[in-house]
Amino acid sequence: MIINNKKKIVMGVIGHDIHSVSNILMHKALKDSDYDVLNLGVDNHPDLYKDAIIEFGADVLLISSLNGEWKFWLPILQKSLNPLKTKPLLYLGGNIFSLNKKESEIELYKIKSYGFKRVFDRNKNFDNFFYYLKKDLNENT
Amino acid sequence: MKTLSNFFHKSRKEILRNKYLRNLKYEDTLIYLNSLNKFKFSFNNLDFSERPLIQPRGGFSSIPKQQKLNIELEKAGADIIPLTIDSFTRLNDYEGAEKVLIDENKLNKEILNGYPLVNHGYEKTREILSKVNLPVSLRHGTADARILVEHALASGITDIEGGGLSYCLPYSRKIPVEKSLLYWGYVDELCSFMSTNKKLIMRESFGVLTATLVPPLIIIIVEVLELLMSAQKGIKAFMMTFAQTGSLVQDIVISNVLRVISKKYLSKYDFNLDVLKIGYHHWMGPFPHNFESSNALIIQGTLNAALIKADKVIIKTKFESHSIPTIEANCEATKSVKYMLDIFKIKDTFTNEEILIETNNLVEQAECVLDNILKNKNKIDIIDICDAVNNGWVDIPFSPHPQNKNKVKTYRDHYGMVRFSDYGNLPLTDYLKEKDLKILSNNKDLLKNNNIIQAINWMVN
Numbered sequence: 036m037i038i039n040n041k042k043k044i045v046m047g048v049i050g051h052d053i054h055s056v057s058n059i060l061m062h063k064a065l066k067d068s069d070y071d072v073l074n075l076g077v078d079n080h081p082d083l084y085k086d087a088i089i090e091f092g093a094d095v096l097l098i099s100s101l102n103g104e105w106k107f108w109l110p111i112l113q114k115s116l117n118p119l120k121t122k123p124l125l126y127l128g129g130n131i132f133s134l135n136k137k138e139s140e141i142e143l144y145k146i147k148s149y150g151f152k153r154v155f156d157r158n159k160n161f162d163n164f165f166y167y168l169k170k171d172l173n174e175n176t
Numbered sequence: 177m178k179t180l181s182n183f184f185h186k187s188r189k190e191i192l193r194n195k196y197l198r199n200l201k202y203e204d205t206l207i208y209l210n211s212l213n214k215f216k217f218s219f220n221n222l223d224f225s226e227r228p229l230i231q232p233r234g235g236f237s238s239i240p241k242q243q244k245l246n247i248e249l250e251k252a253g254a255d256i257i258p259l260t261i262d263s264f265t266r267l268n269d270y271e272g273a274e275k276v277l278i279d280e281n282k283l284n285k286e287i288l289n290g291y292p293l294v295n296h297g298y299e300k301t302r303e304i305l306s307k308v309n310l311p312v313s314l315r316h317g318t319a320d321a322r323i324l325v326e327h328a329l330a331s332g333i334t335d336i337e338g339g340g341l342s343y344c345l346p347y348s349r350k351i352p353v354e355k356s357l358l359y360w361g362y363v364d365e366l367c368s369f370m371s372t373n374k375k376l377i378m379r380e381s382f383g384v385l386t387a388t389l390v391p392p393l394i395i396i397i398v399e400v401l402e403l404l405m406s407a408q409k410g411i412k413a414f415m416m417t418f419a420q421t422g423s424l425v426q427d428i429v430i431s432n433v434l435r436v437i438s439k440k441y442l443s444k445y446d447f448n449l450d451v452l453k454i455g456y457h458h459w460m461g462p463f464p465h466n467f468e469s470s471n472a473l474i475i476q477g478t479l480n481a482a483l484i485k486a487d488k489v490i491i492k493t494k495f496e497s498h499s500i501p502t503i504e505a506n507c508e509a510t511k512s513v514k515y516m517l518d519i520f521k522i523k524d525t526f527t528n529e530e531i532l533i534e535t536n537n538l539v540e541q542a543e544c545v546l547d548n549i550l551k552n553k554n555k556i557d558i559i560d561i562c563d564a565v566n567n568g569w570v571d572i573p574f575s576p577h578p579q580n581k582n583k584v585k586t587y588r589d590h591y592g593m594v595r596f597s598d599y600g601n602l603p604l605t606d607y608l609k610e611k612d613l614k615i616l617s618n619n620k621d622l623l624k625n626n627n628i629i630q631a632i633n634w635m636v637n
Contacts (some may be wrong), residue, residue: 053264053317053347056388064597076348077576102500104263107276133467134498153418157465157497159547159636160629168317 040069042172045087045123046097046103047075050108054101057128062096085119093123094172100129105146107143113149123169128155128164182232186364187358191322196270197296202366203464207303209370209377215336218256218311218488219376219413219451221564225255227517228456228481229490231313233505235260237288239296246499250308253509253514256488257308259301260500261324263318266269266347268320270294292314292324298330305332313380315488319348319356319359324610325363326553335378336367339402342382345565345575353565353579357558361597363584368410376413379406380455383418386574387460389586391594392421393602394429396542397403397570399434400441401549401561408556409449414581415488417455419476422592422634427456428525429534431484437503437542456486462636463496469637470494474509476517486524489513497636537615541608545569548603568601588631589616 044065044151050057055077062074073081073091084096098105098112103128116122127146131154146154152171155164168174191197214220222229222384236242246257264273293301293314305312313335314328318504321343325336334415337343344356351359367377376630381402383395399416406414416434421427424576431454458477464470471494481489491513493505501509550556564570573588575582583600595616599609 051264051267053267053349054575055346056386056574056632057572058576060632076349102263102287103287130497130499139510159633166351176610 041069041071042091042094042174043073044095044097044172045073045075045084045091045093047079047084047099048077049079049081049100049112050104051078052099052104052150053077054099054129058076058099059159061099063087063127064165068165079110082162083117084112085115087128088116095126096123097126097128100127100131100161105129109146109149109151114132116150119147124165125151125153126153126155126168128158139160141168178369179575180365180369184362185360187322194323195325196466197326198297200298200330201324202326202329202369204372208330208332209334209375209567210372212334213309214333214374214376215250215309216311216312216377217378217495219378219453221255222453223451223486225487227521228486229255230510230513230517231256231258231488231490232501232510233258233260233315233492234492234501234503235290235315237262237286237290237292239300239304241503242291243307246304246308246504248503248507250310250512252510254312254510256335257305257310258315259293259305259312259328260290261314261318262288262292263478264288265290265292267325268318268323270568280565281340287490291547292326293331298309298327300413301327301331302496306385311335312518317343317347317368317382318503319344319351322359322360322362325366326619327479327614329366334375335380336363337380337382338363339381339398340405341402341561341565342385345570345577345580346382346386349578350578353577354558354562356407357561361405361558362377364406364409368412372408376450377411377597378413378415378451379411379450380415381417381451383503384457384460385572387419388574389588389594389597389628390573391584391586392426392538393541393545394570394572395430396433396437396547400437400546401421401543401564401570403438403452404441404447404556405558405561406443407442407449412449413451415453417457417490419457420480420504420596422459422461423594424480424592425531425534425591427528428481428484428531429538430527431456431486431534432531433538433542435541435571436613439544441546444553453487454484455488456481457490459494459635462633463492464636465497465636467494467636470496471512471537473635474512475516477540478513479520482517482520482522483525485522493572509635533615537611539613544604544608545602567603569603571600571602575609587628592634
């Protein structure tokens with residue numbers, strides 16, 4: 036068996052969301068940066084992420100969501116991941132927050148309560164994401 | 177009365193087993209549609225309009241809110257009312273939608289991102305849609321829309337968006353193209369059955385596709401194939417559409433080519449339509465985050481719609497990058513667009529040498545690909561179209577569908593035009609490929625923009 040030291044990432048778009056563009060780009064960017072990536076693509080039930088984490092052993096789980104899909108599915112994801120002994124780092128990306136500042140603060144609080152470490156809202160590129168990914172995985176930047 | 181095919185009856189037997197069809201009788205739908213005022217049929221209004229008709233976007237899960245949206249949009253000057261469907265229904269998860277609706281009632285807040293038409297059912301929907309005196313358009317993204325469209329027609333919706341390719345390859349990963357084409361054949365047959373001489377159901381394709389660096393050639397191919405498939409099923413009113421590409425020249429070229437090629441292929445197969453229109457979507461890619469820029473982008477898209485002589489413009493709001501549009505934002509956008517279209521009138525699309533060269537080039541490419549795809553010259557054969565997808569001849573960048581080849585690669589040039597960097601498996605002759613490359617190299621200013629994220633975020637500042 037070949038053992039490599041590559042960090043493992045499971046990624047996908049949550050719920051009935053089919054927005055595939057950034058998912059495809061992010062997958063490529065992660066592969067180019069030498070991560071082991073399992074991309075579940077679009078339209079995934081939370082249980083599939085749990086199964087993927089058990090099978091693949093992920094260090095990080097990247098969830099993306101557009102048009103408010105996360106609001107319904109993240110609590111279900113939290114329940115689904117609950118039995119896992121070791122949980123991966125959870126990141127959320129997409130168009131996440133409401134325009135209203137107060138509302139968006141409540142949303143951030145909720146997302147963190149579901150176990151998410153970081154939220155990337157409407158980022159124009161992946162620079163910010165990679166900066167924090169490397170930091171959180173204790174990789175030298 | 178028109179007759180329905182054996183295929184239709186067999187397929188209907190299958191969906192009758194689904195409790196969400198709720199024993200809906202299509203014979204009753206026909207009677208209801210016939211009882212509607214003729215201005216509830218968009219093809220009528222399209223024929224009388226000098227400017228593009230305005231269609232906003234919008235769908236809420238609650239019935240009272242949806243009704244308020246419709247009434248406010250009518251007051252704001254919209255010409256066609258949208259009914260945008262939620263993502264559960266789009267993926268045929270009616271049971272899931274039902275659970276969410278129960279949660280919504282408990283929590284007294286909206287969770288679904290659109291109107292769950294199948295769950296609310298045609299009876300209630302008919303009631304709210306009868307409160308407006310405008311045609312209603314069904315907007316969704318469903319590869320198997322058979323049950324949804326039965327409910328939509330029974331609700332009095334006379335504009336049905338979608339198609340076996342355009343609502344499958346960009347919107348689905350689980351339904352094979354072969355099945356999607358059959359399901360949309362069912363929808364076409366049903367819409368054709370519901371159409372009478374003065375009351376035609378309008379079928380509308382979704383040439384927007386993934387809205388991400390889609391080359392004009394692919395848009396033309398998909399639009400013409402869906403037009404032909406619908407025409408073969410007896411559809412008499414059809415709208416081809418595409419979205420603002422980011423280049424006015426390319427927008428004009430696409431509309432030119434759609435007009436030329438569609439007529440040519442309809443006559444090749446001896447199909448006669450009563451109404452053939454072009455719809456134009458405001459920019460469908462990532463929108464600017466600030467309102468100043470997004471308002472400007474909406475105005476620019478509106479100007480383009482007028483310049484290409486679109487028959488309908490499907491509009492965005494300044495909130496696009498933030499959330500699904502509020503009622504207020506939608507009314508504001510409708511009013512701005514209406515003002516602009518009312519003061520900006522032109523007789524014909526304009527042209528210049530560049531547009532002529534690009535148009536001729538695209539016509540030649542489209543004919544070459546279509547002639548390769550349509551092997552059967554006597555009828556439109558679904559197998560030919562499945563083969564086209566499986567061969568990578570219909571190849572949509574960034575599609576989530578496993579059958580899509582993803583071999584075609586594109587970039588955005590200095591002027592915002594989407595260009596091929598890799599023709600993938602497209603069956604273009606060497607002569608056409610060389611000609612295409614020559615057009616690019618003739619123009620010294622056309623700097624290749626290699627940054628794909630920048631190219632996608634073209635409108636985000």
